[in-house]
Amino acid sequence: MGIKTSNEKFFDRVEKGINDSFMRKAVVEAQGRLEGRKTQTTEELGNWEDWRDLAEEIRQHTLENLDYYLEQFVENVSNQGGHVFFAETAEEANEYITSVVKDKKAKNIIKSKSMVTEEIGMNGALEEIGCNVVESDLGEWILQLDDHDPPSHIVVPALHKNKEQIRDTFKVKRQYDKSSDPTELALFAREQLRKDFLAAEVGITGCNFAVAESGSITLVTNEGNARMSTTLPKTQITVMGMERIVPTWKELDILVSMLCRSAVGQKLTSYITGLTAAKEEGDVDGPEEFHVVIIDNGRSKILGTKFQSTLQCIRCAACINVCPVYRHVGGHSYGSIYPGPIGAVLTPLLEGYDDYKELPYASTLCAACTEACPVKIPLHELLIEHRKDIVEEAGKTSFAEKLAMKGYAFAMSNPGVYRIGSKAAPSVIGPIAKGGEGKGPGPVKLWTQIRDLPEPTGESFRKWFEGRDKKGDKS
Amino acid sequence: MKVSLFLTCLADVVYPASVGRSTVEILERLGCEVDFPKKQTCCGQPAFNSGFHKESREVAKHMIKTFESAEYVVSPSGSCTSMLHEYEKLFEDDLEWQVKAKELAKKSYELTQFIVDVLKIEDVGAEFNGNVTYHTSCHMTRLLGVKEAPMKLLENVKGLKFTELPFKQQCCGFGGTFSVKMVPISEQMVNEKVHHIEETEAEVLIGADLGCLMNIGGRIDRQGKSVKVMHIAEILNSRGEAG
Structure with missing residues (x-):
């Protein structure tokens, strides 16, 4: 699939999202539920702000010393018989992964949830060489069955679908004949997936955190599917973003706890799996061969820039769960597998502004995201940084806006000009203040599409203040 | 206590006078001496948030100069006051103005914040x-x-x-x-x-x-x-x- 999920224009996607009343209801409910649970578990933990400071420090320290920790991790994986491949691009990663699969003469592949494999479009690459790739995360499986519907949330990918839609998908694609009861649906999925787990020659996983000191990878799930994907197939390939690393198990402990609380409001998810190397003699299960593919795909270009903090992200979606824009437009409006505030910051960094120039503006800068982020990424400030780059470097601002901003700066730093403008304002606003739908000059016209303006009444503040100055009346 | 009112452009240009008038009257009733620096305009936030930081800097400089001699700057807006606190970031490469920006931020308060935290009145x-x-x-x-x-x-x-x-x-x-x-x-x-x-x-x-x-x-x-x-x-x- 890759990062891009749609060829439609931004405002067309937004319109679609706004008109999808089911999706909007689902998002409002999910935001309420996830945010509510998060608040509960973080309050239970206590001193949440101190934990955030600590998590930020860990992530910053790791990024500052990323080369060191990556080297340590790679050394530890290799020393224990694992294979490591560092992929600079998505193509390189897919080439390596398909070559391992070909080498094993594998046809059936089982996957646990991984955003980075979506980012590099891995499933497509494997399907091209004739593999049957099965997503084993329930949400991802539903989307895969539904003709590869893109995810609309990074933790809850099928958030936009209701149980009736899921039942219908199962019915059409897998001859499901039972009800839309979630238990029945899940049971059916479980039965279907069991066959795929057993048939798989290769298991592919993402990686929530890699532990440098031991060369381990860790997976955080609630369904247990990641454990199945890593115990049954003979070959395991783990794909991870190059920033997804912690120095030791001590830091992992802290970040996992914060990830679970921030993502789904659980102290810990049902399964936190730590895997080190392939199966050893005496082990009852686990893969015989273990590969780690470390993905750059634009990340090292972000390191050392003003956007470096973006790489602190632990993919918890706390920012998405509080975002008032996401709330109304949904994940598909972003046109990227990474939606919401983190998506609006990250997507243009990875893919450039051409297809995503609207994303940094699709925010009121209300800072709910920044406040929610467990690793303290200043998301709303980074959106402003994007806007700045769009204006100053990318040159993607319209001539009219540039002119307007120049005019604005001139008027606002020249009180005389400002006064002339403000004296004229009532005569401009007055006639259109009430019900002047889509009337007025420039941005006023856009304002009045949906709102009235305050009616100018009586004397101005300045006149009033001057008047009492003259009278010496300050009572 | 001497207070300089930063009215904000919305209260000055778009809204009726009563917001500014009320702000002045409350502060005076609570014992403050209120002045209104006439050269004040806008905090510069529209340009800042749109990524036009060069333009925002011009406005910021003007505002810093306008309120240079103020003891306290009080404004009936949380957003515009927070913008005054952002000025510092605009002058990361200009120490002289950064110092001035910090001075302005230090003495700038939103109205209710000023009443409760500085005047200690509830x-x-x-x-x-x-x-x-x-x-x-x-x-x-x-x-x-x-x-x-x-x-x-x-x-x-x-x-x-x-x-x-x-x-x-x-x-x-x-x-x-x-x-x-x-x-x-x-x-x-x-x-x-x-x-x-x-x-x-x-x-x-x-x-x-x-x-x-x-x-x-x-x-x-x-x-x-x-x-x-x-x-x-x-x-x-x-x-x-x-x-």
Whole structure:
């Protein structure tokens, strides 16, 4: 699939999202539920702000010393018989992964949830060489069955679908004949997936955190599917973003706890799996061969820039769960597998502004995201940084806006000009203040599409203040 | 105590005089000597948030100069006050102006913050009769960090029947240029806000930021609804009026 999920224009996607009343209801409910649970578990933990400071420090320290920790991790994986491949691009990663699969003469592949494999479009690459790739995360499986519907949330990918839609998908694609009861649906999925787990020659996983000191990878799930994907197939390939690393198990402990609380409001998810190397003699299960593919795909270009903090992200979606824009437009409006505030910051960094120039503006800068982020990424400030780059470097601002901003700066730093403008304002606003739908000059016209303006009444503040100055009346 | 009023461009140009007048009258009643530096314009936030930082810097310099000799700068806006605190970032490569920006930030307060934190007053002797609710604006709470002050002051207003706004932490959809650049999204956001306001059955929506109030009030008016929108300064300056 890759990062891009749609060829439609931004405002067309937004319109679609706004008109999808089911999706909007689902998002409002999910935001309420996830945010509510998060608040509960973080309050239970206590001193949440101190934990955030600590998590930020860990992530910053790791990024500052990323080369060191990556080297340590790679050394530890290799020393224990694992294979490591560092992929600079998505193509390189897919080439390596398909070559391992070909080498094993594998046809059936089982996957646990991984955003980075979506980012590099891995499933497509494997399907091209004739593999049957099965997503084993329930949400991802539903989307895969539904003709590869893109995810609309990074933790809850099928958030936009209701149980009736899921039942219908199962019915059409897998001859499901039972009800839309979630238990029945899940049971059916479980039965279907069991066959795929057993048939798989290769298991592919993402990686929530890699532990440098031991060369381990860790997976955080609630369904247990990641454990199945890593115990049954003979070959395991783990794909991870190059920033997804912690120095030791001590830091992992802290970040996992914060990830679970921030993502789904659980102290810990049902399964936190730590895997080190392939199966050893005496082990009852686990893969015989273990590969780690470390993905750059634009990340090292972000390191050392003003956007470096973006790489602190632990993919918890706390920012998405509080975002008032996401709330109304949904994940598909972003046109990227990474939606919401983190998506609006990250997507243009990875893919450039051409297809995503609207994303940094699709925010009121209300800072709910920044406040929610467990690793303290200043998301709303980074959106402003994007806007700045769009204006100053990318040159993607319209001539009219540039002119307007120049005019604005001139008027606002020249009180005389400002006064002339403000004296004229009532005569401009007055006639259109009430019900002047889509009337007025420039941005006023856009304002009045949906709102009235305050009616100018009586004397101005300045006149009033001057008047009492003259009278010496300050009572 | 000498206070220089930063009225903000919305209160100066777009809104009726009563917001500024109320701010002055409250501060004077509480013993402050209020002056109004006439050269003041806008805080520069529209340019800053749109990424036009060169333009924003020009405006910031003008504002820094305008308020250079002020002892305290007080403004009836959390958002514009928070912008004064952002100036420092605009002058990262200009030590001279950065120092000046820091000085301005240090002495700048939002109105309710100033009354509660500096004047140490929580009861301004106001009386306002009516059912009200309060919109917590995002920049005031999250960027400036002022959460308690307006509530403390409203608690002591006689006659006020207060109902908390459901989903009060949700942005109203103003967002400065967002309101005109992203009209369809802004519309959905403000619709939800108006809906929650109606749920409280309040006659008056109080806020401390004219940007939000202009957005919410403008939508309420367009929809022909009867909820009145008032700035917190107007409430705190009331002496027994009814909503």
